[in-house]
Amino acid sequence: MAKRAPATAAKTRQGVASGVPKRQTKPRKGAGGRATHDVGGLSFGAIDRSEHDLALWEKRTDAMQRLLTSPGNRAFSVDGLRRVIEDYGEQVYDRTTYYEKWIRALRNLVVEQELLTRAEVETRMGEVRERHAKRGRRISKAKIPW
Amino acid sequence: MVSNVGRLPRQGAGKAPRFAAGDWVQVAARPVLGHCRTPWYVRGKAGRIIAVHGRFRDPERLAYHRPGLPAQVLYKVRFRQREVWPTYRGFDGDHIEVDIYEHWLEPAS
Numbered sequence: 001m002a003k004r005a006p007a008t009a010a011k012t013r014q015g016v017a018s019g020v021p022k023r024q025t026k027p028r029k030g031a032g033g034r035a036t037h038d039v040g041g042l043s044f045g046a047i048d049r050s051e052h053d054l055a056l057w058e059k060r061t062d063a064m065q066r067l068l069t070s071p072g073n074r075a076f077s078v079d080g081l082r083r084v085i086e087d088y089g090e091q092v093y094d095r096t097t098y099y100e101k102w103i104r105a106l107r108n109l110v111v112e113q114e115l116l117t118r119a120e121v122e123t124r125m126g127e128v129r130e131r132h133a134k135r136g137r138r139i140s141k142a143k144i145p146w
Numbered sequence: 147m148v149s150n151v152g153r154l155p156r157q158g159a160g161k162a163p164r165f166a167a168g169d170w171v172q173v174a175a176r177p178v179l180g181h182c183r184t185p186w187y188v189r190g191k192a193g194r195i196i197a198v199h200g201r202f203r204d205p206e207r208l209a210y211h212r213p214g215l216p217a218q219v220l221y222k223v224r225f226r227q228r229e230v231w232p233t234y235r236g237f238d239g240d241h242i243e244v245d246i247y248e249h250w251l252e253p254a255s
Contacts, residue, residue: 033177033178034186035178035182035186038185038186040185040186041186041187041231076211077205077209077211077214079181079205079206079208079209079214080208080209080210080211082181082205083181083209083210086181113211
């Protein structure tokens with residue numbers, strides 16, 4: 001019954017082996033409709049309570065969120081971040097980790113609020129990949145869908 | 147670029163809270179469009195106000211870069227677990243407390 005996350009999901013992780021979610025995707029049903037995140041009362045099995053050290057990218061993601069929503073910037077609100085995450089759809093929502101959800105939402109909100117264009121983000125990501133490739137670092141082929 | 151997200155309005159600004167601690171309320175059972183902080187499992191259920199948290203900008207509007215006004219009063223509502231989950235097998239007196247904004251609440255009939 002429970003299908004494991006596809007291999008691509010694990011490949012996008014950067015050295016956080018213990019963070020691979022052991023989750024199943026479950027269709028949400030009910031009167032009025034449940035949003036993807038609104039899973040209270042559904043059975044997803046036992047909660048994985050194991051902890052892992054945060055990777056650098058996860059800490060950076062946290063910092064970016066704080067900066068972008070801080071009183072001096074207010075690029076968007078935490079509610080906006082939640083809204084984007086809730087719109088991912090069941091497959092993506094269930095099979096991504098906490099900060100994987102955040103980083104995708106931050107990227108999309110920065111474009112939604114016209115701070116950066118999609119092309120600018122993609123160009124920059126290309127440069128970063130190239131830089132890492134030159135230094136012989138392992139680069140994930142996986143791309144986070146928009 | 148600066149969005150409309152602003153500081154919380156002062157406590158007590160705007161209309162007086164519609165409900166007070168001790169009032170019985172029913173959560174609206176309407177479908178959700180967009181962002182919403184009222185969990186599915188309490189929609190349509192009856193509970194009792196146990197605290198009035200104050201007035202906050204509406205997250206359903208903040209989520210779309212709107213100012214979140216008019217601000218909504220946020221309440222702490224207590225539900226009997228047996229009311230929320232018809233098949234609940236725990237103790238009869240068990241309850242769950244959920245923070246719910248005023249526009250989701252009606253007086254219990």
